[in-house]
Amino acid sequence: MNIVQIFEKFPTQEACIAHLEKARWGDTPRCPYCQSTNTARTPKRHRCYACKTSFSVTVGTIFHHTHMPLQKWFLAISLMLNAKKGLSALQLSRDLQVNKNTAWRIAMQIRKAMTQREQRHLLTGIVEMDETYIGGKPRKGKKYDDPNDRPKPGRGTKKAPVIGAVERSGRVTAKAVDKDKMKGRHLRSFVRDRVDTKQARLMTDEYKGYLDMDKVLPHDVIKHDEWYVSDDIHTNSIEGFWAMLKRGIIGQFHHASRRHLQRYVDEFCFRYNLRKSDPNQAFFGIINLGLGVKG
Ligand SMILES: [Zn+2]
Incomplete structure (x- = not known):
């Protein structure tokens, strides 16, 4: 999916939700808290009769706890998949018109979905x-007290x-x-x-x-x-x-993100491993992984 196709196929929040629901549940919504299928639609969410909670399709997925429209998530996935040379959080924040921290968090969540796939193949x-x-x-002219510190x-x-x-x-x-x-x-x-x-x-x-x-x-x-x-x-x-x-x-x-290095590595592995496959397969694959559905 490129961004034009996303605007055409998922023009509204409702269209995005409909896709996520189909991908996660098929035709039968299932309560993510108690797994009951004894549920009903409410205007914006679902109601579970078994455990008396309400839920949406994003509960427990990478798309949860976000106030960002789902279309922006879909765009972020497409932009990251197509960015063969990587996509900085700053660039993503400009493309999506969200602040840089939000862009960074979204990109990390998407990398997390990519990671799940990377772990399954010998x-x-x-x-x-x-x-x-x-x-x-190192920055130019940076002085090292100990010459052994110089990279x-x-x-x-x-x-x-x-x-x-x-x-x-x-x-x-x-x-x-x-x-x-x-x-x-x-x-x-x-x-x-x-x-x-x-x-x-x-x-x-x-x-x-x-x-x-x-x-x-x-x-x-x-x-x-x-x-x-x-x-x-x-x-x-x-x-x-x-x-x-x-x-x-x-x-x-950079050094501050040393602990996230694996996520970046997984992202590049993911793209490399899908370089010969259908781009739509990669896009919907990430959505499925993000939902916790086997991709
Ligand atoms: Zn329930």
Whole structure:
């Protein structure tokens, strides 16, 4: 769904509610508090005869507790899905004409829905794995009391590490981790969690953390300093994903949002994993995930 289609298909709050109700309940509204279907419509909400409460379709979903029209939610989902390079809260606040905090909260809720989907798929086939470091560049001229505090590129920096794995021309999965969680056993546990070790072959670089990976699954190592580079043994796909993630996260992610890094990572994984599918499927998929309906 692009924004024009949203204006056409969901012109009013009622149209949006009708869609959410159909997606969540089908034809039979169900009380979200006691699961009873003994309910009736009231002019604006539903009434449950079993537990004597009133409820709306958004109770217990990402759309709950918001005074923002649902159409703006739908627009936010569309804008985020189509923003291949990421969308800042500031830009979203301009697009939706809401304040920046509201825009930020909505975007985070939508990322939460995206996260739920990201957690359900084991990678198979040829799987490339790598790590990267995310973090804002220091301000120009910033003085460091301890020269060791100065950020350096690559491993051993103070930036936030992310571990990732991708199926060749398939799906990606990635996890933001603490700086001390980059050892071999952490990397192996990531692989056991996210890769079907019986049906995959792993490719990595020579980082020592990958040394014992062949105890978990078949493992090829790229030797960057050798003159011969095998056509098949490379990590170009995961490096491409890192490039996209880093470009997209600039301007959105900074130290204050370190604890939210995983949400941003999930957003980029989600978009990457649906890059070949029907855009409507992604849009309605997020709505379903946001409602707690299996997407
Ligand atoms: Zn009830």
